[in-house]
Amino acid sequence: IFPKLWDQRYPIMAMLCLIMDSLLTCFIILRTKYTEIDWIAYIQEVESVVEGERDYSKIRGQTGPLVYPAGFVWIFIFLRWLTDEGRNIARAQLIFAAIYLATQMLVLRIYVKTKSIPWWALPLLILSKRIHSLYVLRLFNDAVAMILLYFSILLFTKRRWSLGCIAFSAAVSVKMNVLLFAPSLLLLLLYTGGVLGAILHILLCASVQLVLAWPFLLSSPRAYVAASFDLGRVFLRKWSVNLNFLPEEVFVSRWLAAGLLVAHLACLA
Numbered sequence: 001i002f003p004k005l006w007d008q009r010y011p012i013m014a015m016l017c018l019i020m021d022s023l024l025t026c027f028i029i030l031r032t033k034y035t036e037i038d039w040i041a042y043i044q045e046v047e048s049v050v051e052g053e054r055d056y057s058k059i060r061g062q063t064g065p066l067v068y069p070a071g072f073v074w075i076f077i078f079l080r081w082l083t084d085e086g087r088n089i090a091r092a093q094l095i096f097a098a099i100y101l102a103t104q105m106l107v108l109r110i111y112v113k114t115k116s117i118p119w120w121a122l123p124l125l126i127l128s129k130r131i132h133s134l135y136v137l138r139l140f141n142d143a144v145a146m147i148l149l150y151f152s153i154l155l156f157t158k159r160r161w162s163l164g165c166i167a168f169s170a171a172v173s174v175k176m177n178v179l180l181f182a183p184s185l186l187l188l189l190l191y192t193g194g195v196l197g198a199i200l201h202i203l204l205c206a207s208v209q210l211v212l213a214w215p216f217l218l219s220s221p222r223a224y225v226a227a228s229f230d231l232g233r234v235f236l237r238k239w240s241v242n243l244n245f246l247p248e249e250v251f252v253s254r255w256l257a258a259g260l261l262v263a264h265l266a267c268l269a
Contacts, residue, residue: 009119014108021104021126025097028132034089038063039139043086046076054219056227068141069228070213071173075144093136099143100135106150113157145174149181156185161192165201169208176229183265 041061048059048066059066066073083092107125111117135143148171155164168185171178189198210217216224243251250256 010112010115010122013119013122014112017108017122017126018101018105020123022101024126025100025132025136029093029097029136032137034093035133035138037138038141039086039089039092042072042076042139042141043080046073046080047085049073050077050080054215055223056216056220057223065227067227067230068175069173069209070216070224071170072141072144072175074212075174076141089139092139096139096143097136099147100132103143103147103150106147106154110150110154110157113154141175142177145171145178148174149178156188159192161189161197161201162204165189165204166208169205170212172205173209173212180264 041063044061045059045066045068053059056066079092079095080086082095083089086092104125108122111122111125134140148167152164152167152171155161155167165185168178168181172182186198186202189201193201213224213228240251246256
């Protein structure tokens with residue numbers, strides 16, 4: 001029996017991690033106070049759409065204009081309905097806890113399938129204070145984008161390229177930062193399907209964006225594209241975690257952004 005258990009050490013450890021993480025997440029929700037940052041703004045933004053507004057330049061929340069693509073809007077309209085128009089924070093936390101645990105299940109499944117880390121390292125995935133905070137204490141939209149992204153990655157490990165591209169594009173439609181994974185995906189598409197295959201899959205990704213954004217593109221295409229995919233957007237240093245040590249003038253400089261992009265592409269090469 002022990003040799004058989006040893007052969008199944010990856011799935012057994014993954015299952016134990018998921019059980020422990022479920023308990024840990026419930027404990028965090030019960031013992032730690034919720035922090036309002038963007039949830040109310042999300043609800044205010046999608047309320048404008050519910051009321052009939054389709055011009056992105058006129059859709060705003062308490063933190064400013066809507067800057068997320070159309071997938072975000074449709075998903076958070078549904079979340080607004082599930083949470084009594086956004087007022088039921090406890091229910092929202094439970095929903096985001098479910099999203100978090102489903103995401104962890106996908107990530108664990110990827111690691112079990114690829115065995116790219118030792119089996120004993122899997123518990124490290126559940127120990128992040130920051131990730132628990134982002135999901136269940138702050139309700140950031142990154143949670144929705146990431147579950148779609150990891151679902152696409154799992155599909156790619158199974159060589160389901162078309163379905164994976166649909167899921168990847170859906171993730172991009174929630175938050176533009178998922179595009180940071182696009183160069184790696186492009187390399188995979190070129191490697192597995194050649195130039196023609198890559199072009200067809202890119203068109204598939206684009207078609208998902210068009211379908212989701214169609215009502216907004218009909219109303220004001222320029223406003224939609226400018227708000228949702230503003231590649232020149234400058235972020236505030238105070239919200240940065242990894243680069244907060246940099247001086248303000250360096251953090252917002254274009255040469256730093258260009259340098260990080262070149263370094264990213266060089267690592268892929």
